[in-house]
Amino acid sequence: MKKMILLISAICFLTLMGMAVAQSNATSANQSMTVLKQDSGTNLTKMNLSLYSAATDFGIDAFGVGEAVKFTAPRPDWNLKQIRIAGWNGFNRTEKKVPSPNNFLIEVRDEKLNLLYRMADTQNAYFTFSAPVLRAIDIPALKVNGDFYVVFYDRGAMVLEMENENATGNSYFYDSLNNELLPAQFMNEMNMSTKVNWIIRAVGE
């Protein structure tokens, strides 16, 4: 619990509005593949972005809550081969201090939320950069049809980029305990709700 509270504090401290996202070299590979986006599609360096962790709102329950984006396969039996996540582990280049290793989790679910694929790995292996990075994570080719969801569980181990405007309505929270989706939206001080886009992309052919 102490660890989680510290993580929450650290993450709350990292509210860096409009922070530019560096693009990992890995994302430029496989140019022939199709990249599905459910954010505004604006160049990331010009997007209105914030950093978010589910631990901020869900505390210890963040283990079971993921940031989800709904995509639609461009054709039947489309092969999902790569997932791109814009995130950061908070690495401080000046202090050269890499955070304690903790796992994030990625799931792919079909339109009925049935689990199709799952992988977990340490955040430091992908997101140790001096700023948020759009990181490509290869997965074994997975045939998807129609709508499908990519779910990313940051677990308080790292932060995910979210676009604060131009919401497309395809970003959600996925509550794995209750197997349900909730719209990704936040209330501001004026009690107005704002929908956001998670910067998660699906790549395949």
Add this chain to the structure above:
Amino acid sequence: MAEFSSLEAGEAVKFTAPKAGWKLQKVRVLGWSGYNNSSQSFPADRNIMLEIRDKDLNLLYKFADAQNNYFLSDAGPLLGEIEIPAVPVTGDFYVVFYDRGAAPIGMENFNGTGNSFIFINGQILPADRTIQETNETIKINWLIEALGK
């Protein structure tokens, strides 16, 4: 509760699919990652691993993740549930749990059904314990459940 110091040893249970085309969707393991009452803290994340193998021990599915995501409790062992993509299984199959010293697994000390094993280096060995006073060998049961439809 039991754990093995070897990172390569897994606690395995043999199940039989109830019908042809049955799909395994979840595995439940009685385990615990521990809790330090003095410092009121949980242990650091360490990975456990889960495997599904067919009757010939061919690997069908593999997944590793931090133990605290499934076995976090300040009140003792719990039945942690690990969801897996539906794996079609036919006839006998094995669920293998590698505690890796991160999450000891619950075991039933008596009434062994003969379906619990240690899986190590490709070999499947009976899971049993020896009572020192009588030198009697007693089979045990790992508390692992397989769920599907």
